[in-house]
Amino acid sequence: MxxxxxxxxxxxxxxxxxxxDFGFExxxxxxxxxRIARLEAGKIPIYEPGLEDLVARNRDAGRLSFTASLPAAMKRADAVFxxxxxxxxxxxxxxxxxxxxxxxxxxxxxLAGPCVVVCKxxxxxxxxxxxxxxxxAIRPDAxxxxxxxxxxxxxxxxxEDFKRPDRVVVGAESEQARAVMQSLYRPLSLNETPILFTGLETAELIKYAANAFLATKITFINEVADLCERVGANVQEVARGIGLDRRIGPKFLHAGPGYGGSCFPKDTLALVSTARSAGAPIRIVEAVVDVNEARKRAMAERVLAALDGDLSGKTVAVLGLTFKPNTDDMREAPSLVIVPALQAAGARIRAHDPEGMAEAAKLLDDVEWCDGPYHAAEGSDAIVVITEWDAYRALDVVRLKRLMKGDAFFDLRNIYKTAEMADRGFRHFGIGIGQPGIAEKVAEPLKSVAV
Ligand code: NAI
Structure with missing residues (x-):
């Protein structure tokens, strides 16, 4: 093939x-x-763990090549993705x-011979x-x-996701298309990956419904986190408590600064528009889109509130800019809302990201780019961790504190424990970690209603 x-x-x-890698040409x-010239020179234009080795291995074996010419690429192709x-x-x-x-x-x-055109x-x-x-319309004979x-x-x-997916979805309505797709995914039968054959519209909708569902799950726990802060509950324990229910499951229940990335924001918006124009609005996803947008701004407001409502003359160290760890992708990253909002409130920003700084520098102005977390912390009034890169998971917080001017640590991914950070002199602000005592105020009227 x-x-x-x-x-x-x-x-x-x-x-x-x-x-x-499965053996296809x-x-x-x-x-x-x-981009093609870089790939031909052995350079991978994106950061994705393991990709450089995988590409090199298959190029060396003569099974993988790159070109800027579509006619050359399509010569004798059984399928074009x-x-x-x-x-x-x-x-x-x-x-x-x-x-x-x-x-x-x-x-x-x-098109030269028979071919299946696959929309990925x-x-x-x-x-x-x-x-x-x-x-x-262009090639009636094809x-x-x-x-x-x-x-x-x-x-x-x-x-790993591509080679060991939970499932493969294929919308195909002809024998030829089904047969080609079956052959292409046969290597996955070794792991007994379910391959769902459906109609075209169903396959298209499965992708949007899956992403909208996951975005909804994240947004749900984010709003529960807000409630936790008001009533003195702990969102991590709530997430564990509900996630152990197999009907709910533990994934996508980590409260944070709101989802971003190249898929969820655009796919939820597209589903909302499609559903509206089809006369079947999906109102829950409309709410998810609105809540998530507001959440990114709310993260900056949190910093502002904790620093006495004024950031002018203050320095904020931002750790992690990409929309999630292990990628250099900055598309729709929460940092793109949070950083400008902090700057608008007067803050000077020093920032670090292990892989995303080159891309981030194209999208964010007036940021001082730093060599690492400790460099970023120098002279700062506050630290804001936006992305939970491994490199930020075991920071020497005593050293950080020594380098800082202030003591505020906004941990938008709940990496550290508030009590342990307090012992090291930090005011630690996690997500959805209610402070003892707050419950009294909020719960009192509820108690009287219950009585
Ligand atoms: P991308 O923006 O990283 O890459 C697209 C590439 O296509 C670019 O290099 C561009 O130069 C090239 N291109 C555009 N038109 C072309 C043409 N006519 N001929 C040759 N090359 C052309 O996009 P990404 O992130 O890979 O996404 C692609 C699709 O996959 C999107 O629909 C996305 O929603 C979907 N998707 C993305 C995922 C992700 O994690 N990035 C995950 C699942 C789906």
């Missing part, structure tokens, strides 16, 4: 490299010539399908059918089929 992959981004690179094509971006369209929240349809039109012009990009309902219609194959990998553990 020979595969072409359009798009050398997070999904295209990982999928292509993993398929080649894979050519990855990107219109960004500099579309793995281009589907960002939010300006103005209406729908997914912008410009790149997907441009890829479809380019594919149509390059996250695309709204109806897109795969439209891709087929466009290709047929022996072409489409398959919808949404991707569920997570940045940071993408290779």
């Amino acid at each position: 020979r595969i072409a992959v359009i798009g050398a981004g997070y999904v295209g690179l990982v999928s292509g490299a993993c398929f080649s 894979v050519v990855i094509v990107d219109k960004d010539k500099s 579309i793995a281009v971006g589907t960002p939010t369209r300006r103005g209406d929240g729908f997914a912008d399908l410009t790149y997907v349809y441009a890829a479809a039109d380019e594919i149509a012009r390059c 990009s996250t695309v709204p309902i109806g897109t795969n059918r439209e891709v087929l219609r466009r290709i047929k 022996a072409v089929d489409v398959a919808s194959n949404p991707e569920f990998l997570r940045e940071g553990s993408a290779i």
